[in-house]
Amino acid sequence: MKLNTEEVYESPPGSATPLHGAVSIERNATSRRVPGEPGLWVFLFLDLSAFSLLFAAYVYYRGQQPDLFEKSQQALNPVLGSVNMFLLITSSLLVAAGVAGIKFYGRNMERAMIGGALACGTGFSIIKIIEYGQKSSQGLTPLTNDFFMHYYVLTGIHWIHLMIGMGILIFFYLRVRASPKTSIGRTFLEGGACYWHMVDLVWIVLFPLLYLLK
């Protein structure tokens, strides 16, 4: 689907609203090409393979001790996990919009979008700290039992990925000026966005797997 027009919001003819023409997205290159660059997907494939291995290990060990895993799972807080899920999905949307060159009343919103994504990532981290803090105060550590080993390692590795992603976003935020031309190459910008989407994707699998799967 190719957007030919500059504006994504079209009001019905004859009605003029205050927001008419407020939001628009630039379409840059119209040729078909891989987001970021082809090599990037080698990295994403490798990283996702590593995570898949971790998921498979979790499912295998869960099958060996289903009662222990189910009982331990009750210590997790699915509400906090859901909030984290919402935060990451929102942040992915913001990053995608920012990279697509979204404008608000003609003003480039790239920086604001990245800032919003950073805020979401910070929120995720705060909730993660709260979660870990709650559990360790209950005496639940990675060494407690096999379930918590998997829980801490999986969420910990994911969190490290998230923090690396935030580092990349901070770099983008500082380098992008509020002007039509950004000072970061398209490839790097899209690559960073794809990495962020991957981190989001991992949580989308991780959250149900750890918190909800019975």
Next chain:
Amino acid sequence: MNTRVQLICARLGLIFILPFFAAWGLIAGMIPPRPAPELAKSEVAKFYIENELGVLFGMAILLWLSILVAPPLAALTLQVKRIEGEFGPLTLILIICSGALIVTFIYPELFWITGAFRADRSPDAIMVLNDLGWLGFMGVGQLFVLIQFVVGFGTLRDKQQSPVFPRWFGYSCFGLGIGVGFGTLVFFFHEGPFAWNGLVSFWLVATEFGIWWILMCAMVIRAINRQASKEKGHDKKDRAGYVDVQEMSLEGDGYREDPTKEAASQT
């Protein structure tokens, strides 16, 4: 510079990898990873008593094989230097890490061979040596990861018309580096997928180490060949593998003036 010797160095890397795993796994008998971290110290000692000769031979071979890590890393460093154009920070990091890396290979092998050296020692002492060996081998991969990341970073920043390494290789450095990084988990767990005999902290780490090593050597060989064909005809001394030590300097890429011009200017 000196592409012929560089090629030998890089090919040594490919020669090294199979004997490395063979000596470790088949001769010393330690792959699948044994003795396991959850074993009692009497069982650990039993392994060293029963496999005394295998461990002694395997580790002695491994100690010698470990130095074969230096030449391919030297060739790699020279190719990264072609990206930077000089002995820049990335090149220097590689030099620092490569030297240290060999030491991190050697000491765990030394601990293991010491365990077999006096296998009738107290089981406590044997267990410590075994732990030091395994934790050292699997858990101290940080230098290797830094090497991978530096090569990846350099590759992606390469702005030359024909880059030294392909971009997908740069990305794979990061991807495989993350895999090797999982080794750090061995310090926390005595059993399961994240222990030194685990699916993740041993098998994933060893596999991604092996894949990256072979890939890196292949990429370096490819880069050297392209460098050689670029420099062909420029300097006859190069093709003979000759290096004039006095003319070597830390600046530039070692490209020397045509010796016939030098001789002509002196007459």
